[in-house]
Amino acid sequence: MSIYEERVLPYLVNLACSSKPASKQRQKIVPYAEGVVLEIGVGTGLNFPFYDSQKVIKIWALEPSEGMQVLAKKAPRDSQLNIEFITTPSEELPFEEASIDTIVVTYVLCTIPDVELALQQMLKVLKPGGKLLFSEHGSAPDEPVKFLQNIVNPVWRKLAGGCNLNRNIPILLQEAGFILKQDERMYIPGYRLFSYNYWGVAVKN
């Protein structure tokens, strides 16, 4: 990874992802995590304050960027949470099949380079009946916004550490084999290019 990605990007991501509307979205899903949890691309640890330590046995905090991990290790959290960091990318999950109760993904499916492969891996390591909690930004429903997202995306992706503006998250989840149990979507406050949010619960049958 470049110096920009390791030293500068973590602070920019922390700033962009810690907005009030994004925090409200985190609050809607993260408290439902239970058992053995795998959080994909924890970034700077902005979800940590929302976990319920009474329900969570352990959190595997996957984050390929060492620069992000430096900040995440200092993020506020309940001291009873057992959090262990791992650095492998989500396309190569080092877990046994059907060993995870809950997977948490927030504002990360936009960035994972091979998102289809990563979702297949997630489905594999999740226990049958296990859930994937998601809150993501993505492709807007309005044609003019969608058009602009597609135009801006190549430049944005370079500046924003690989983030894509135009992924349709529920479709990606369904194509990977997840069943959507809760599927909500709306613009949250912010620029329309970046603020169409998808959130909810996807399960493995």
Ligand SMILES: C[S@@+](CC[C@H](N)C(=O)[O-])C[C@H]1O[C@@H](n2cnc3c(N)ncnc32)[C@H](O)[C@@H]1O
């Ligand atoms: C926009 S940040 C979001 C961080 C965090 N999930 C949040 O909600 O604030 C995207 C994160 O995805 C991580 N990432 C990039 N490639 C990844 C991969 N292949 N597997 C898992 N995480 C990845 C980045 O390092 C970064 O921390």
